[in-house]
Amino acid sequence: MTEAGPTVPFWKDERKLGIIFQILLLLAVLAVLAFLSYTAYRGMRARGLEFSFAFLFEESGFLISEGVTLANDGGGWIFRAFQPSDANWQVLLAGLINTLRVSLTGIVLTTILGVLVGVGRLSSNWLVNRLSFAYVEFVRNTPLLVQMIFWYLAVFNKMPPLRQAGEWYGFILSNKGMAVPWVATTPAWAQFSPFFYWGLYLWIGLWLVRAVWKPPRWLYWVVPAAAWALGLVVAGQMPVSLSTPVKQGFRVRGGALLSPEFSSVLLALTIYTASYIAEIVRGAIQSLPKGQWEAAASLGLSYGQTLRLIILPQALRIIVPPLGNQYLNLTKNSSLAIAVGFPELFNVYGTLANQTGRSLEGVLIVMAVYLSISLSISAFINWYNTHVALVGAAR
Amino acid sequence: MRKLLVLLAVLSLGLLGFAQQSRLDVVKQRGKLICGVNGGAPGFGFINEKTGSYEGFDVDFCKAVAAALFNDPNKVEYVALTAKVRFNAIQTGKVDVVFRNTTVTTSRDGSVGVDFLPVNFYDGQGVMVRKDLGVKSVFDLKGATVCTNQGTTTEKNWTDVDRAHHLGTKLITFEDFSRSFDGLLSGRCDAITTDKSGLVGWKAKAPNPDDLVILPETLSKEPLAGFTFQNDSKWRDALTWIVYATFQAEEFGITQANLSNMLKSTNPGIRRFLGVEGTLGEGLGLPNDFVARVIKHVGNYGEIYNRHLGPDSPFFIPRAGSLNAPYSQGGLIYSPPFR
Numbered sequence: 001m002t003e004a005g006p007t008v009p010f011w012k013d014e015r016k017l018g019i020i021f022q023i024l025l026l027l028a029v030l031a032v033l034a035f036l037s038y039t040a041y042r043g044m045r046a047r048g049l050e051f052s053f054a055f056l057f058e059e060s061g062f063l064i065s066e067g068v069t070l071a072n073d074g075g076g077w078i079f080r081a082f083q084p085s086d087a088n089w090q091v092l093l094a095g096l097i098n099t100l101r102v103s104l105t106g107i108v109l110t111t112i113l114g115v116l117v118g119v120g121r122l123s124s125n126w127l128v129n130r131l132s133f134a135y136v137e138f139v140r141n142t143p144l145l146v147q148m149i150f151w152y153l154a155v156f157n158k159m160p161p162l163r164q165a166g167e168w169y170g171f172i173l174s175n176k177g178m179a180v181p182w183v184a185t186t187p188a189w190a191q192f193s194p195f196f197y198w199g200l201y202l203w204i205g206l207w208l209v210r211a212v213w214k215p216p217r218w219l220y221w222v223v224p225a226a227a228w229a230l231g232l233v234v235a236g237q238m239p240v241s242l243s244t245p246v247k248q249g250f251r252v253r254g255g256a257l258l259s260p261e262f263s264s265v266l267l268a269l270t271i272y273t274a275s276y277i278a279e280i281v282r283g284a285i286q287s288l289p290k291g292q293w294e295a296a297a298s299l300g301l302s303y304g305q306t307l308r309l310i311i312l313p314q315a316l317r318i319i320v321p322p323l324g325n326q327y328l329n330l331t332k333n334s335s336l337a338i339a340v341g342f343p344e345l346f347n348v349y350g351t352l353a354n355q356t357g358r359s360l361e362g363v364l365i366v367m368a369v370y371l372s373i374s375l376s377i378s379a380f381i382n383w384y385n386t387h388v389a390l391v392g393a394a395r
Numbered sequence: 396m397r398k399l400l401v402l403l404a405v406l407s408l409g410l411l412g413f414a415q416q417s418r419l420d421v422v423k424q425r426g427k428l429i430c431g432v433n434g435g436a437p438g439f440g441f442i443n444e445k446t447g448s449y450e451g452f453d454v455d456f457c458k459a460v461a462a463a464l465f466n467d468p469n470k471v472e473y474v475a476l477t478a479k480v481r482f483n484a485i486q487t488g489k490v491d492v493v494f495r496n497t498t499v500t501t502s503r504d505g506s507v508g509v510d511f512l513p514v515n516f517y518d519g520q521g522v523m524v525r526k527d528l529g530v531k532s533v534f535d536l537k538g539a540t541v542c543t544n545q546g547t548t549t550e551k552n553w554t555d556v557d558r559a560h561h562l563g564t565k566l567i568t569f570e571d572f573s574r575s576f577d578g579l580l581s582g583r584c585d586a587i588t589t590d591k592s593g594l595v596g597w598k599a600k601a602p603n604p605d606d607l608v609i610l611p612e613t614l615s616k617e618p619l620a621g622f623t624f625q626n627d628s629k630w631r632d633a634l635t636w637i638v639y640a641t642f643q644a645e646e647f648g649i650t651q652a653n654l655s656n657m658l659k660s661t662n663p664g665i666r667r668f669l670g671v672e673g674t675l676g677e678g679l680g681l682p683n684d685f686v687a688r689v690i691k692h693v694g695n696y697g698e699i700y701n702r703h704l705g706p707d708s709p710f711f712i713p714r715a716g717s718l719n720a721p722y723s724q725g726g727l728i729y730s731p732p733f734r
Contacts, residue, residue: 043486062566
């Protein structure tokens with residue numbers, strides 16, 4: 001170590017050369033970025049445009065067909081339906097919430113459907129097997145945008161008009177969407193809500209302190225139940241009631257409405273992504289050694305038991321990373337919803353950019369938001385992956 | 396690395412040179428005009444299914460510019476633009492000029508950063524519904540679902556109407572107006588809203604036009620005009636006077652048919668206008684006979700109007716008594732003097 005070796009000139013020192021090239025590469029990347037920004041800046045200057053985010057705080061002044069946003073109702077920040085008197089950032093938030101609503105629901109549904117079809121592909125039942133095969137090959141090989149428009153135009157728009165729509169146990173299915181019974185808050189909710197939220201916070205608190213003090217299991221039930229019971233006593237009557245949809249004029253009142261736009265986006269994303277997940281699941285199951293099936297069979301496990309106890313837990317480790325990719329795809333593909341008029345983030349951005357002229361600023365925000373969503377999903381999948389991998393290794 | 400730097404240097408030089416030249420010279424050098432139009436607005440800018448080429452009131456203004464510059468109305472490359480991307484197409488320089496039923500507004504002139512040409516069509520926003528709804532007025536639409544296309548003044552206009560009259564409607568915006576129209580026919584949309592001229596065109600395209608009815612109210616002022624870059628007054632001046640030339644030609648009574656006689660006119664105003672004498676075109680960077688070229692290939696304003704929106708066209712929009720009549724007949728079509 002202390003011996004002075006022959007001095008190596010830096011251009012022959014691989015380690016130094018490596019560092020120099022890294023720096024040069026970084027500079028080149030920065031130069032390209034700087035050049036692009038400068039070009040954009042010059043272009044905007046030449047046409048008398050300025051770069052500013054101040055538009056986010058101006059009134060939006062346009063309606064969107066559905067969406068909730070964060071708003072100050074005078075007493076505090078609450079979530080409520082978007083109104084045209086809200087600011088531009090609030091309409092973007094409403095778009096984001098719609099994106100998350102359709103993506104997260106889609107992720108849950110597509111996982112279930114994908115696993116079912118994937119297992120179905122390997123079923124020894126001929127019909128199930130062929131149906132799953134046909135499903136995967138048909139859905140995977142047609143463009144998502146086409147499928148989305150198909151669901152919208154050929155299915156949801158072809159429902160009967162509201163006036164002629166039938167009612168079944170409070171469900172109304174028409175070309176205005178599917179109305180379902182839903183819980184609605186009553187005036188007593190105002191008194192009840194603090195207890196409701198405190199019960200929830202305490203429950204989350206119990207989860208958080210787990211590392212330090214492990215509460216007994218019954219406490220998880222008793223704490224929120226006690227808070228809500230106290231709330232009921234204070235409120236004196238039921239804070240929520242079942243609201244059944246009723247036809248009224250051009251629309252349905254009460255209940256919850258799944259709009260044709262939302263439904264077609266959700267259905268298209270779910271069905272399309274499930275075909276890919278099915279293939280991932282099938283591949284993972286087939287990659288397991290045949291001996292696993294045979295060993296399970298020799299222990300006397302049934303097909304279902306083998307699948308549930310032996311095969312799927314092992315396949316899960318192979319499934320998780322590519323599954324994460326599909327979740328990312330599903331979320332990003334939700335931006336196609338503009339084709340059927342569902343006001344998700346990208347759709348709302350389109351209107352906003354056009355009304356304010358802030359295309360560049362808007363698209364930067366939209367990109368940053370999609371990036372954050374994608375990175376969050378990635379982080380979650382990576383965390384979950386380490387989680388299942390460790391459990392596997394410990395066995 | 397060196398190659399990359401050279402490439403960057405060349406690129407930036409190219410861009411710098413580009414930024415300082417007027418678009419007028421660029422277009423002349425290129426030998427054809429790149430014109431943004433509407434690909435699906437019957438009567439204004441659409442593809443004729445029989446001939447496969449762009450046609451319409453707005454398209455004729457692209458042709459007029461090409462005629463003025465190149466003496467050939469077909470030296471145009473059309474770019475179909477959605478309402479949403481039309482301003483970007485100008486901001487990024489993808490097209491030279493846009494004639495695409497666009498309303499002049501303050502914010503578009505200001506913060507969106509485009510410059511408008513003279514208004515060539517005075518329109519107003521209307522609402523169309525299916526007859527079987529039994530709706531007689533816009534104010535009967537309480538709680539209805541209203542559809543339109545994205546990136547238009549109609550979104551905000553409708554929102555204003557909705558707020559002012561507490562209609563509580565649901566507004567669905569599609570990227571493309573044809574989807575709104577499909578929605579109206581299928582019943583997803585109770586009403587659709589856009590410029591009345593547009594509604595007339597769409598109604599004519601319906602399988603059964605009599606099932607649809609345009610409500611009587613006009614919800615807004617929609618002066619439609621072409622637009623181009625901000626900060627390029629040489630190009631904008633040329634375009635502006637080409638549009639005015641069609642107005643003035645109608646006032647002088649110069650048509651495609653009588654142009655050759657008019658060129659022999661002794662009236663000094665007409666001689667100057669047609670470039671027989673004087674240098675009116677030169678000052679604009681145009682040929683002196685640019686007006687004569689426009690009339691020869693495209694005709695005057697009245698001829699353009701009648702060709703696409705007149706009584707013999709499928710998209711008839713009455714002109715007499717409307718704002719689109721010449722000023723001498725109580726309309727607003729008026730050209731400053733060519734002098």
